Amino acid sequence: MLKSINKPLNPKEKSKKKKPLFLSWLQLRKERLRLLIAIAGISFADVLMFLQMGFRGALFSSAVELHHSINGEIVILSSRYRSLISLDRFTDRRIYQAAGISGVQSVSPIYLNFIQWRNPYNKEIWDIYAIGLNPEHQVLNIKGVAENRQKLREPNTVLFNSGARNEFGAIAKNFKAGESIVTEIDERQFQVRGLFQLSPTFGINAHLITSDINFLRMVRSRQVGLIDIGVVKLKPDADVNKVLAELRSLLPNDVKVMTRQDFAKAEVAFWNASTPIGYTFDLGVVIAFIVGAVIVYQILYSDVTDHLPEYATLKAMGFRDRYLLIVVFQESLILAVLGFIPATAMAWGIYEITHFATLLPMAMDAGRITFVFVLTAIMCSISAAVAVRKIQTADPADIF
Amino acid sequence: MSSQFAISVTQLNHYYGQDAIRKQVLFDINLQIDRGEIVIMTGPSGSGKTTLLTLMGGLRSPQEGNLKILGQELLDSIPDQMTLIRRNIGYIFQAHNLLNFLTVYQNVEMALELHDVTTEEADRRIRDVLNAVGLSHRLDYYPSDLSGGQKQRVAIARALVGQPKIILADEPTAALDKKSGRDVVEIMEKLAKQQGCTILLVTHDNRILDLADRIIYMEDGCLMI
Numbered sequence: 129m130l131k132s133i134n135k136p137l138n139p140k141e142k143s144k145k146k147k148p149l150f151l152s153w154l155q156l157r158k159e160r161l162r163l164l165i166a167i168a169g170i171s172f173a174d175v176l177m178f179l180q181m182g183f184r185g186a187l188f189s190s191a192v193e194l195h196h197s198i199n200g201e202i203v204i205l206s207s208r209y210r211s212l213i214s215l216d217r218f219t220d221r222r223i224y225q226a227a228g229i230s231g232v233q234s235v236s237p238i239y240l241n242f243i244q245w246r247n248p249y250n251k252e253i254w255d256i257y258a259i260g261l262n263p264e265h266q267v268l269n270i271k272g273v274a275e276n277r278q279k280l281r282e283p284n285t286v287l288f289n290s291g292a293r294n295e296f297g298a299i300a301k302n303f304k305a306g307e308s309i310v311t312e313i314d315e316r317q318f319q320v321r322g323l324f325q326l327s328p329t330f331g332i333n334a335h336l337i338t339s340d341i342n343f344l345r346m347v348r349s350r351q352v353g354l355i356d357i358g359v360v361k362l363k364p365d366a367d368v369n370k371v372l373a374e375l376r377s378l379l380p381n382d383v384k385v386m387t388r389q390d391f392a393k394a395e396v397a398f399w400n401a402s403t404p405i406g407y408t409f410d411l412g413v414v415i416a417f418i419v420g421a422v423i424v425y426q427i428l429y430s431d432v433t434d435h436l437p438e439y440a441t442l443k444a445m446g447f448r449d450r451y452l453l454i455v456v457f458q459e460s461l462i463l464a465v466l467g468f469i470p471a472t473a474m475a476w477g478i479y480e481i482t483h484f485a486t487l488l489p490m491a492m493d494a495g496r497i498t499f500v501f502v503l504t505a506i507m508c509s510i511s512a513a514v515a516v517r518k519i520q521t522a523d524p525a526d527i528f
Numbered sequence: 529m530s531s532q533f534a535i536s537v538t539q540l541n542h543y544y545g546q547d548a549i550r551k552q553v554l555f556d557i558n559l560q561i562d563r564g565e566i567v568i569m570t571g572p573s574g575s576g577k578t579t580l581l582t583l584m585g586g587l588r589s590p591q592e593g594n595l596k597i598l599g600q601e602l603l604d605s606i607p608d609q610m611t612l613i614r615r616n617i618g619y620i621f622q623a624h625n626l627l628n629f630l631t632v633y634q635n636v637e638m639a640l641e642l643h644d645v646t647t648e649e650a651d652r653r654i655r656d657v658l659n660a661v662g663l664s665h666r667l668d669y670y671p672s673d674l675s676g677g678q679k680q681r682v683a684i685a686r687a688l689v690g691q692p693k694i695i696l697a698d699e700p701t702a703a704l705d706k707k708s709g710r711d712v713v714e715i716m717e718k719l720a721k722q723q724g725c726t727i728l729l730v731t732h733d734n735r736i737l738d739l740a741d742r743i744i745y746m747e748d749g750c751l752m753i
Contacts, residue, residue, distance in 0.1 A: 145646060146640060146649075146650040438628070444585075446642050
């Protein structure tokens, strides 16, 4: 762009071909109000999309937090296992059979059951998900377990979920303050000896971790020898697929065997199919996209219409339709970028607030940022494509 | 390829509408305009003078007859040829139609976007023409900060900076007072004489008729001799 009266020309540029005017930017810059409205509209749509995806991601990732924390490459489950809240037991003989396969370094059982937790302060009863594991093994890589599991060797001890809601009692706060916390589970007293962190998830408001022996004391209806998950840890040089195949042929079909990753995938698939959550949030994204597209279209369309005589004049001067189409498209992409950036910042902030309020693992990642940006660009391009059709009606002969 | 006439019209007929409601608006127009001529077209509303002007300016495609602009035949031409012809023509409309988001300088600069000029050359030409219309102290102003007469002068500068061979003006003085109107036309005439370009002016304004080399009068779609 050439400079006018007060800014002298750069001597190097003088003899080069004149640089073209960046019409789309100049137009947006001058018409501030319209620019701000467009940016607000796009940001709004983008924030909505980020939130929908954020919730969806958080809900599904919280569903498999436990799965990913398992310290073992392979898991053994009852063949009737469907999800953490609809599972069946199987005999622990299976994991000892598995221990004999070459490549297996160690095996460990996990016990799972809902129990009734009595709030030690107001005596209200709430369902809590109890996890029983062998305190001698590092079975779950959850924050708080490694450092505290030794304490579970003592009788009637539990570790409590520091993120549990206050309905369970202000356990974490009071524990950290040094208070001794004792409560009653099925008419038996248990003491909280440490804290760990695990997000609430579908059907589970809070978790509790204890030793296998304490678990059996807690859940008296549980027969000794019946477990819920068998964790198989392999030697460093073992071939996972080979061991998997061997286990499958060895073990009878009252159990199923899979990798830890497939275990997580199966859980996600279950929740995807069993609840409308995935579908609902996906629909939310689509709606936000449409809202954004409509807003941008309105802005671009009124923009084109308002400038129609001027565009017609440009056509009379000898500019091709294509030139004007490019100007409108450039405008829409500039708007996309300017609307996207504040939206990302705002969404990030809302994620943090939501995490603080609900303990859901709301997390922004580079993949999602890229995806929403691409959606924004497409959204604006579609609006531009529809709005430019009006330009074709700008007839220079009609200006007379 | 080069013809002695700037514009040559032969047996031109023009119609609006289709089939049943088709109406003829130009009847057997024959006209030759020399290079460098200043021609005023006048006549009552509905006489077809604006239609003829848009045809002679490459803004409308001829339907019947022959129409040559700067030696190029436009009958049965493709739209792209018309677009290219327009780059040799400067237009001045009754409404100035400046781009309101560009400064005076940038508005004139737009006319040079389609020409192959260096930065230095472009800057010189823009300043020269804006100086000639008396607006050198308003280069960074936006159209909304200018008076009607000043805006029209910018439009003239824009039409002339590309050194066009033909200038088409439709009622350029209609929105201006007597003095501004006269000034505007005199600037056009002076610059045109300097560059040797042909001027075609449609107007009702009696005050400027004396500037023309020739006056063409139209009535009901026909050229009156």
